[in-house]
Each structure stands twice: as C-alpha cells, then as structure tokens.
Amino acid sequence: MRQQNEALMRAALEAAERGWYVFPLRPGDKRPALHGEASCTYTGDCASGHLKWEQRATRDPERIRTTWWHTPYNIGIATGPSNLLVVDLDMPKRKSSKGSSDAPSGAATFRALCERAGHPVPDTYRVRTASGGEHLYFKAPDGLRLNNTAGTIGELVDTRAWGGYVVAAGSITDTGTYEAVSGSVAAPLPEWLQTILKPAPVRSTGPLRLPAVDGSRVALSALEAECAVVSAAPDKQRNTTLNRCAFKVGRFVAWGDIPRHVVEEAFQGAGEERGLTAAECRATIRSALDSSIRKARPREAA
Numbered sequence: 001m002r003q004q005n006e007a008l009m010r011a012a013l014e015a016a017e018r019g020w021y022v023f024p025l026r027p028g029d030k031r032p033a034l035h036g037e038a039s040c041t042y043t044g045d046c047a048s049g050h051l052k053w054e055q056r057a058t059r060d061p062e063r064i065r066t067t068w069w070h071t072p073y074n075i076g077i078a079t080g081p082s083n084l085l086v087v088d089l090d091m092p093k094r095k096s097s098k099g100s101s102d103a104p105s106g107a108a109t110f111r112a113l114c115e116r117a118g119h120p121v122p123d124t125y126r127v128r129t130a131s132g133g134e135h136l137y138f139k140a141p142d143g144l145r146l147n148n149t150a151g152t153i154g155e156l157v158d159t160r161a162w163g164g165y166v167v168a169a170g171s172i173t174d175t176g177t178y179e180a181v182s183g184s185v186a187a188p189l190p191e192w193l194q195t196i197l198k199p200a201p202v203r204s205t206g207p208l209r210l211p212a213v214d215g216s217r218v219a220l221s222a223l224e225a226e227c228a229v230v231s232a233a234p235d236k237q238r239n240t241t242l243n244r245c246a247f248k249v250g251r252f253v254a255w256g257d258i259p260r261h262v263v264e265e266a267f268q269g270a271g272e273e274r275g276l277t278a279a280e281c282r283a284t285i286r287s288a289l290d291s292s293i294r295k296a297r298p299r300e301a302a
C-alpha cells in the first residue's frame, strides 16, 4: 500500500536527518531484509566482498528513497555507525496464558537502578516498542567503542551499540508500532552509565601500580591497549584475540619490563569479562606468553 511505504520512507529519512544510519528490515518484521553472506552474489555493494547490514546502513536520502520506494520495509538503525548507545528496556515474557509474569519490567529495573545511583531517569529521545518496552537513545561517548550488552545493567536491560541495531520509530509489526514518545534529541550517555558499560577495565587498583622501572610505562600502556582489544573482540574471535594480544605483550615480560603475573592477571580479567571461562583464559594466556617469551628478540632488534 502506497501510503504505508511513504510513511516508512519518511520515518527512515527522518532518522537519517538525525545523523543515524538506516537499513531495511523485512516488512512487518524485526529482521534485516538484506541478504546474508551465504546468498551473496558479490555484486553492487558487495562487489569487493560481502557487506553486512552494519556496513551497508546509510544516511544518503537518495539511497533511502530508492530502497523504500516500492517496499514497505521496516527501519533498522545501525547503532554503532550512528554513534548511538541505545538502552533497551524489555518486557518480561508471559509465563502462561493465565497472566503475566511477576518479574519486573526492564523499565522498572532501570528506574530502580537510577534511584539507587542517585540520578534521575535520563531525559532523552525515547521510543516505545511494539511489545510495550522502551528504547532510550544516547549519544555514545567519543573515543570509547561500546558493544552490545545483555543483562550487564540489569535483568531485561540490554544495550545496543557496535554490532547491534534497533527497530526505529515508525516501524510496524504484528504486535504494534514503534513510536517516538518523548525527547527530541539523543542526550549524551550519562557518566554513571558509561562506567557500568565500559569494557573490561584493566584492574589497576592492585598489581598494575608498578614501581617506575625503565620501560615499564611503555609495557603498561601496551598491556592496557591489548586488554582493551580483548574486551572489544567479536564473540567468535575472543580466544584467538586473547592469544594474539597476550603474545604481543609477552616480549615486555621477556625484557623484564613487567612481571609476568601482572600481565597474566590483567588478561585473565579482560578475557573473563569478555565471556571466556577462567580455565580457557589461563590456558590461552599461558601458552601465548610461553611462546612469545621463547621467541622474543633482544630489545635492540625489535
């Protein structure tokens, strides 16, 4: 129906005007409409390799008009490229046909958390979802690459950032519509939320406070940087990333710039926080460091 196409196209253009990167979702659905890697024909956008929705999302009005012209696609916003961190407050699943579950909604959990933290519920661009949940849009902090989280903030409180998307206002599904309900702009992510979401802190309270020995500053900042890489590793590459990063820092251990146990503890923390088991982390870190120390060249040659 022409009218519906137009409304959805307008909503997509509006999101793009806000600076957000959009891509089509299947009509009436929340799943991406773009082809997956398995069915890629390696033409057009994919001519030099398959591109995922996160990479194909656009804010070019011409492309948006072309895409939405004939088909009433729902609208996905790729949160990463859009510089957004969206807090997704979900509704509890119904336990049975008899009544709703007595678990608190994500919104209630989030409100309680704000109260405990001594902050008001942030005033920002907010969308009511088709299921009665809420999306709170925030501007992601500069220089901090945040990924999706599930349950880190609280039960039924997820976040969408790099690697994620949200269904935009104006989209329609069987269960209802997505509707902007308040706030005209996405407010900056409050500091206290940022603290909760910040990836894998290098545990700096204890072992990382080292006496200032030659080279240790360089070693420490390398350690910190590599731990951050581990924290941001995609799910399927967690272990190989941990291995690669620990290997890189191993030479500083070989050179005596930093004690081995400091490196081990920092990577252990980053790896576990990224979702690897304690045993996986220990094994990977040990073998990476052993191999790196064995292969390390004298500093001059590095």
Ligand SMILES: [Zn+2]
Residues within 6 Å of the ligand: 035, 036, 037, 039, 040, 041, 042, 046, 049, 050, 051
């Ligand atoms: Zn493709």
